[in-house]
Structures are given as C-alpha cells and as structure tokens.
Amino acid sequence: MDIEILKCHGSGNDFLLIDEISNSYSFSEQERAELAISLCNRNTELGADGILFVSKSESAVAKMRVFNADGSEASMCGNGLRCVARYVCELKGQDKLLIETMKVNLQVEKEEDLFPEIPTYKVEISPVSFKLTDLPLTLPAETLINEKIPTLSEELLFTALAVPNPHLVTLVGADDLESDLQLQLSKDVNGTNSLFPDGVNVSFVKPLEEGHIYVRTFERGVGFTNACGTAMSASALVTCLVGLNKKEEFIEVYNPGGKVRCVVHENEGEYKIDLIGNGTYVYKTIAHVDANNFAQFTVDDKCFYADEDKQYAKLQQHAQEFIQNH
DSSP states (O other): OEEEEEEEEETTEEEEEEESSSSSOOOOHHHHHHHHHHHTOTTSSSOOSEEEEEEOOSSSSEEEEEEETTSOEESOOHHHHHHHHHHHHHHHTOSEEEEEOSSOEEEEEEOSOSSTTOOEEEEEEOOOBOOGGGTTOOSSSSOOSSBOOTTTOSSOOEEEEESSSEEEEEEOOHHHHHSSHHHHHHHHHHSSOSSOTTOOEEEEEEEEETTEEEEEEEETTTEEESOOHHHHHHHHHHHHHTTSSOTTSOEEEEETTEEEEEEEEEETTEEEEEEEEEOEEEEEEEEEEETTEEEEEEEOOOEEOHHHHHHHHHHHHHHHHHHHTO
C-alpha cells in the first residue's frame, strides 16, 4: 500500500497529513490507529505527534480526524486544524471554509502572517464547556475555576474545561516550571486515577506581561509536546477569567515550539477562541506500507520545504528571545 505523506506542523506540534479526498484509499478504525502507532514512531524514518486524516464531508468542505501517536483519537487538535486549514484551502482554492471535526464544524480562514513569510491561519476553537461531566472530572462540584484539587496539589489553583477535549490549566511561576511537578502531576492524572477516568491535557501557564503568556503542555496520548493548540486556547481563556488578560484583544501565547495568537470571545456566557498561527510544511514523501503489517514500511526520498523551515526557525528564535527576557 502506497500512502502519500505530508509532514507538517503547527507551533512545532508535528503531524503526518494523509489526504483521503484526492486519493482512493480509505482506512478502517483499527487501521487508522495502527497507522498512527507505526508511522508516528520516532524511531522510524517518519515520526510525529499524530496523523491528520483529511477526507470528504457531507456537512463541510472537508473532515479532519486526528489520531495520536499512541493510536488514540483526539476529539480536537488546534495545531493540526491549522495545518488542515491550509491544506484544504489551497486544495480548494479558497481562503475561508468549514472543516468538520469530531464534535462540530469549525470555521477556518487564511490570516495575515503572524511573522514574515509564515503561512498563517485562524481557526475557531469551540465549543467550550466548564461542566466537569464534559471532561470528565470526578469531583463533588459542577465546575472547577481557579480552585484547588487537594489530592493533586496544596498550592496550585486549577481550572478544568473542555474545548472540546479535556484540559486542566494552572498558573505558575518559574520555579514550578523548572521542577518535575508538571511531569509527576500529568502522569498521575493520565494513569489509573480517580479524578480523570479518560485522562486530561495538563498545562502550566506562566504570565510574561500583559497580553503575553507562556504555555507548556503535557498532552494526553502524547506527553510533553512543543505545543497544543487547544491547550493554548484554553490557557488564554483562563487568563481572561482570572483578570490577567482581556477578552476581544490579542493574547500572544509562547510555547516550546514558537508562538501563536489567541482572541477570546464571549457572547451571553458562551465562549469561543480564535487560534491564529502557522501551518508549516516540512516535507512530502510516499510511505510503502505492508498491508498485512503496518509496522513494516519504507519511505521514498523526502522532498523538503526548506524555505518554510528556515523562516519558521526565525520565528522560534524571536519567541525564545522574548521568553528569556521575561
């Protein structure tokens, strides 16, 4: 089985994009999971945080499904959606369209460059829910907004929200970021535990200055990642809830992979977030996969998008310099 692969990334969160619109192949649920486990393995010629399957949709221009490197399916992926937004917009010759995701159809559109010569797309992150049953989080309360979870920490204040995948967000200082606390806590809530039966994405957020934050995320099914789009969106919203930043204004969100820009919108108590950032192509290739054993595959020579890589490296340097100065 020959599969065309486009390696791409949003804020360094990297994916293998597989186009089921232009190509004749399609996959069963088990095959999607097995492909993700095999092709995303970092010890192979490919490797990625996940696979973006792009297919036809009955209710939108295209459909996105996201499978993590461990074979689990994510209900949403903001960084992946930006990559899919670029791919489908270019495929269809449009600058604005709808993409179907697991929970809802979302608006995406080409945006002014976040940084010179960086292909930039704005994607809608919604729906947003603070109901603990939507994560789920097992606590004797309906919501958790800037409160303690004593079994996790006696000092940190957490906010739990689904966007629509589950997130646990806390504001921290430099000492907590430099410690092993986030790793230990994340492993606890993503293993067998009484709080999060399905696991949860855990973000530590460090305020830098007004309108600027740093977010590091332990992503469910992945581990520490360069960036998680829904986590950065959720984190931006949390900083507005606690009064650090303002709704309807740009929030610059820095991460280990670079930076994005978020805008939080509220309408009669309902929230949605604009996530604005890169959709960068790394290379394209063809994977020759053994149809009877997806773990066995070879890869053709890779055709790299060298100019895009060089330009994104400049954005990363800019972001790191800003973080270091704060």
